[in-house]
Amino acid sequence: MSDAFRLAAMPGNAAERTAHHPGVRLPSPPLPAAQPATLDEIETTKLPAVVADGWGRLPLFAVSAALGSLVVTLGYHGGRIEAWWADLAFWGGVLLLFLPITCRLAIAETPRQERIGLISLLGLGLYLNKILHSPLAFTFHDEFAHWRTTADILRTDHLFGANPIIPVSALYPSLHVVTAALADISGSTIFLAGVLVLAVARLLFVLALFLFFEQAGRSARIASLATLLYMANPNFSFFDAQFAYESIALPFAMFAMYAATRQQTVPDNRFGLTLAVLLAVAAVVPAHHLTAYALVAFLVLWMATAVYVRLAPSGWTGLPSVLSSQARSAIEHRGPSGIVLLALVISLAWLVYVAGLTVGYLTPVVWGGISELIRLIAGEVIARELFRDYSGQLAPIWERLAGFASVIFILLGLPFGLIRIWRRYRADSLALSLAVGALAYPASLGLRFTHFGAEASNRTSEFLFVPIAFVLAVAAAELWLHRPRSLMRPAIFASWAAIIFAGGIIVGMPRWARMPGPYLVSADTRSIEPKGIAAANWMRTEVGTGNRIAMDRINGLLMGSLGGQTTVRYSYEGLGLAWVFFPPKLGQTEIELLQSGRIQYVLVDHRLSSQLPVVGIYYEMGEPDTYGHIVPMDPAAIMKFDGVAGIQRIFDNGDIVIYDVGALTNAP
Amino acid sequence: MRRDEPTGHSAATAAAALGTRQQSWDSGLVLACAVAMLAPLAVILGVTEPAIRLAVGFPLVALAPGYALMATTCPGPSVWGAERLALSIGTSLTVAVLTGLLLHWTPWGLQAVSWSVALGGVTLAAAACAILQRRWRAAPAGAAGTTRHAIHTATHRAPVLRLGIGSSFLLAAAALIVVGTVYLARLSTNSRTAVGFTQVWMLPAGDVPATTVRLGVSSHEQAETQYILRLDVDGSPLQTWSSIVLAPGQTWEATAAIPADDGTPMVAEARLYRADGQAMSDEDLSDRSGAYRRVMMHR
Numbered sequence: 001m002s003d004a005f006r007l008a009a010m011p012g013n014a015a016e017r018t019a020h021h022p023g024v025r026l027p028s029p030p031l032p033a034a035q036p037a038t039l040d041e042i043e044t045t046k047l048p049a050v051v052a053d054g055w056g057r058l059p060l061f062a063v064s065a066a067l068g069s070l071v072v073t074l075g076y077h078g079g080r081i082e083a084w085w086a087d088l089a090f091w092g093g094v095l096l097l098f099l100p101i102t103c104r105l106a107i108a109e110t111p112r113q114e115r116i117g118l119i120s121l122l123g124l125g126l127y128l129n130k131i132l133h134s135p136l137a138f139t140f141h142d143e144f145a146h147w148r149t150t151a152d153i154l155r156t157d158h159l160f161g162a163n164p165i166i167p168v169s170a171l172y173p174s175l176h177v178v179t180a181a182l183a184d185i186s187g188s189t190i191f192l193a194g195v196l197v198l199a200v201a202r203l204l205f206v207l208a209l210f211l212f213f214e215q216a217g218r219s220a221r222i223a224s225l226a227t228l229l230y231m232a233n234p235n236f237s238f239f240d241a242q243f244a245y246e247s248i249a250l251p252f253a254m255f256a257m258y259a260a261t262r263q264q265t266v267p268d269n270r271f272g273l274t275l276a277v278l279l280a281v282a283a284v285v286p287a288h289h290l291t292a293y294a295l296v297a298f299l300v301l302w303m304a305t306a307v308y309v310r311l312a313p314s315g316w317t318g319l320p321s322v323l324s325s326q327a328r329s330a331i332e333h334r335g336p337s338g339i340v341l342l343a344l345v346i347s348l349a350w351l352v353y354v355a356g357l358t359v360g361y362l363t364p365v366v367w368g369g370i371s372e373l374i375r376l377i378a379g380e381v382i383a384r385e386l387f388r389d390y391s392g393q394l395a396p397i398w399e400r401l402a403g404f405a406s407v408i409f410i411l412l413g414l415p416f417g418l419i420r421i422w423r424r425y426r427a428d429s430l431a432l433s434l435a436v437g438a439l440a441y442p443a444s445l446g447l448r449f450t451h452f453g454a455e456a457s458n459r460t461s462e463f464l465f466v467p468i469a470f471v472l473a474v475a476a477a478e479l480w481l482h483r484p485r486s487l488m489r490p491a492i493f494a495s496w497a498a499i500i501f502a503g504g505i506i507v508g509m510p511r512w513a514r515m516p517g518p519y520l521v522s523a524d525t526r527s528i529e530p531k532g533i534a535a536a537n538w539m540r541t542e543v544g545t546g547n548r549i550a551m552d553r554i555n556g557l558l559m560g561s562l563g564g565q566t567t568v569r570y571s572y573e574g575l576g577l578a579w580v581f582f583p584p585k586l587g588q589t590e591i592e593l594l595q596s597g598r599i600q601y602v603l604v605d606h607r608l609s610s611q612l613p614v615v616g617i618y619y620e621m622g623e624p625d626t627y628g629h630i631v632p633m634d635p636a637a638i639m640k641f642d643g644v645a646g647i648q649r650i651f652d653n654g655d656i657v658i659y660d661v662g663a664l665t666n667a668p
Numbered sequence: 669m670r671r672d673e674p675t676g677h678s679a680a681t682a683a684a685a686l687g688t689r690q691q692s693w694d695s696g697l698v699l700a701c702a703v704a705m706l707a708p709l710a711v712i713l714g715v716t717e718p719a720i721r722l723a724v725g726f727p728l729v730a731l732a733p734g735y736a737l738m739a740t741t742c743p744g745p746s747v748w749g750a751e752r753l754a755l756s757i758g759t760s761l762t763v764a765v766l767t768g769l770l771l772h773w774t775p776w777g778l779q780a781v782s783w784s785v786a787l788g789g790v791t792l793a794a795a796a797c798a799i800l801q802r803r804w805r806a807a808p809a810g811a812a813g814t815t816r817h818a819i820h821t822a823t824h825r826a827p828v829l830r831l832g833i834g835s836s837f838l839l840a841a842a843a844l845i846v847v848g849t850v851y852l853a854r855l856s857t858n859s860r861t862a863v864g865f866t867q868v869w870m871l872p873a874g875d876v877p878a879t880t881v882r883l884g885v886s887s888h889e890q891a892e893t894q895y896i897l898r899l900d901v902d903g904s905p906l907q908t909w910s911s912i913v914l915a916p917g918q919t920w921e922a923t924a925a926i927p928a929d930d931g932t933p934m935v936a937e938a939r940l941y942r943a944d945g946q947a948m949s950d951e952d953l954s955d956r957s958g959a960y961r962r963v964m965m966h967r
Contacts, residue, residue, distance in 0.1 A: 055835065058835075059834075059837075059842070060838055063841055065842070066841075066845035069846065070848070070849045070852075073856070074852075076856065077853075080856060116749075128849075132850065132853040135850060135857055136857050136858070153778060157777030157778050159778070173768070173769075177764065177769070178761055178764045178765060178768070180768070182726060182729045182730075184780040185783050185787075187721045188718060188721070197730070204754060204761065211750070248761070251761075252758070259755075259758075266744060268744025269742040271741050273747075275737070275741050276738075279758075282762065283761070283765040283766060286765065534865075534867060534888055543871070642964075648966060650869055650963055653868075663966075
């Protein structure tokens with residue numbers, strides 16, 4: 001089938017198609033079969049060798065985006081000095097980056113090349129905002145685990161070392177491998193190499209999103225709007241910009257999906273695109289468990305809808321009758337074919353032969369959330385209060401409103417897009433499977449009210465927003481922004497998108513994590529500060545690496561990464577060492593726990609007795625009063641190791657004290 | 669070229685209509701080959717200049733292998749611009765992942781040399797295939813040859829999107845703002861260490877049974893600080909270091925002999941006091957509650 005048929009028959013209006021392919025005059029009805037020009041041939045003929053100022057207004061928007069990042073940085077600085085204007089500057093900068101680009105993308109006349117430039121600019125700008133949050137080192141929770149895996153690769157020259165922070169991290173080494181490659185060849189630090197690798201991965205992600213959506217919607221406008229709306233997912237700005245395996249797995253998965261769709265439309269490049277699919281699938285499986293499974297799930301869904309479309313009765317697809325049977329067949333026979341099997345086999349093989357730990361890692365999170373949701377529905381437990389952290393701080397009213405509005409706006413927009421897809425795209429299994437995928441969004445929201453499932457729910461958004469963004473973009477482009485030369489409608493669209501975007505950031509990253517500021521207890525990035533870093537570095541240089549050490553959640557990150565220690569966690573060894581720290585005196589039970597864990601060193605942080613833990617736990621899940629602390633830790637419980645015979649107080653920096661308990665536990 | 673060119677052309681006609689000159693070489697491939705050769709050289713010769721290593725290492729990991737692979741496997745005109753960039757990046761990164769998995773199983777593992785040779789080798793091999801393929805396509809062979817030639821030409825027909833002076837100025841301004849922003853962010857983050865602190869430690873010096881301890885003080889204060897360190901054994905002073913002056917970032921270390929193990933319990937306690945220019949009496953130094961930091965060993 002010629003792409004011109006799809007161009008004409010599938011999406012959008014003639015004006016938009018013409019804007020998408022300037023120089024090509026397509027009639028509103030489908031082209032007659034006598035015009036066999038492919039999309040590629042059209043592009044070939046329409047392009048001059050040199051296009052002066054071919055990037056349109058991109059340079060102007062680059063300046064506004066750069067200014068946006070500058071204002072965001074001022075906001076971060078304001079956060080550090082606790083200035084009243086910090087949030088104002090942060091949001092002002094974010095909107096300065098987001099709004100102008102959104103308005104420009106909403107305008108029908110914006111050419112394709114400029115659209116690609118704009119969404120790349122936005123994607124990289126948002127990534128820059130994350131880097132500006134911590135421009136000297138990785139400070140987000142998961143980043144320490146992945147730093148450790150990368151450091152182990154650089155130290156041992158081999159993969160699959162033991163990672164005490166997140167053991168499965170070492171079993172999914174794609175990010176670490178690429179970072180280690182760059183660090184090895186360039187001689188740079190892990191931080192610099194990681195930042196550069198993720199910058200390239202972010203560019204790949206944005207381009208792959210655009211190109212994939214362009215295949216699904218057959219319109220650069222729908223593609224750019226869908227990519228823009230995808231960036232409104234709660235994890236895009238921060239979580240998926242951190243140095244963690246998902247940040248590279250998502251670009252790989254999207255690259256695989258783009259290549260899988262594109263290879264069916266380019267006969268002259270099919271071999272290369274098939275190779276790209278194979279490489280991407282082979283790289284995404286060892287990159288991240290959930291992303292690989294989400295990719296397989298989507299490919300299975302796509303295959304199922306493709307079969308359904310093929311088996312549907314004649315006339316069901318709603319394709320224009322003017323289309324030839326060949327063209328009709330090409331649309332109706334679009335599907336992922338053998339890639340589903342390939343992805344499934346590689347995923348299962350990796351799980352069985354390499355990453356068996358994954359089952360034990362994911363199961364508690366998933367089942368914990370589901371069982372809590374069931375008990376919540378049964379009225380056995382109380383729902384988690386949204387927008388309130390575990391130290392009792394409630395988000396400002398406007399943030400709560402934006403968070404709720406974001407979800408409501410998405411839910412309101414989905415039906416319009418779904419109906420539109422059903423009416424005009426149901427012949428295309430890819431568009432149809434995206435529509436089906438979007439239906440999972442409302443179901444995922446229920447878990448947000450549970451303590452254990454909230455994170456799981458949040459983590460589904462980066463996957464669910466692929467179909468959601470497409471459905472919303474179709475609705476916006478074809479039902480709201482279809483009138484050319486209208487300025488009011490793009491402005492209203494930009495406001496709507498900005499609320500979804502801002503709400504996404506608020507839902508995905510609470511204020512205490514989003515903004516730098518003074519130290520907070522058990523608050524991940526806000527708890528990373530010089531004292532903890534210095535203690536971890538001291539441990540590495542003065543005591544050596546690989547010692548078994550018991551400590552709180554935050555110092556565990558630092559000791560397990562920068563310190564090179566073996567941090568002992570209940571989750572992975574089933575020891576429940578957190579229970580050692582809460583009683584006011586060191587009794588026989590606590591000593592036996594330390595002995596069973598063969599603990600050599602114990603670290604205590606006196607600051608834990610000053611505040612409630614912001615994330616709900618001081619040490620780890622399963623500790624006394626998990627997610628239910630109502631008073632800070634007893635200072636006596638923290639100081640109980642002092643003066644106990646056989647325990648050496650070997651290190652003190654004011655807040656952090658390290659004890660050698662080897663004599664007590666008979667640890668080597 | 670006229671923009672209202674008829675659309676129903678074959679690739680050959682279209683390429684001819686474009687009027688683009690056939691290129692006998694591809695500047696992208698030349699650059700990829702250069703990177704593929706320079707990176708292993710830089711590593712093997714031990715070039716330590718970070719900027720040079722990064723300049724050749726970054727494209728070798730993120731762009732060159734994919735560009736060369738796509739040049740040989742994706743030569744058609746339908747893939748160009750952003751799409752070719754995405755394919756080059758995506759293929760490069762995924763090739764790096766798979767190369768790493770393969771290197772893991774080799775005796776030499778993932779080292780700078782093995783990395784640069786492997787990725788450089790993939791790039792050079794793919795580039796060689798691409799060049800041979802293009803020569804073959806460029807060879808006249810009747811009608812088929814014409815089509816091949818047209819495809820080859822069209823492969824290189826991606827338009828150059830030139831920037832005007834105003835646009836260049838704006839992009840340069842944006843780049844400058846970004847550089848300044850990163851600098852400011854780093855400055856702001858560094859200022860967070862405004863609250864200083866000091867670390868003190870006491871460890872066995874290594875002999876068993878321990879008769880010597882290592883003592884250390886490390887200053888992370890904001891200004892030069894004067895300390896006094898006192899070591900007591902079973903409550904009696906054993907040694908005092910009365911004038912330890914450390915600038916921010918400086919470390920002081922010493923060893924001290926403690927009584928040999930005769931089987932009786934013993935407690936050694938080292939207490940650090942901040943002198944801050946004031947003289948401290950023996951009474952002050954005996955006050956445990958006044959200590960700034962303290963460490964303790966039991967035997």
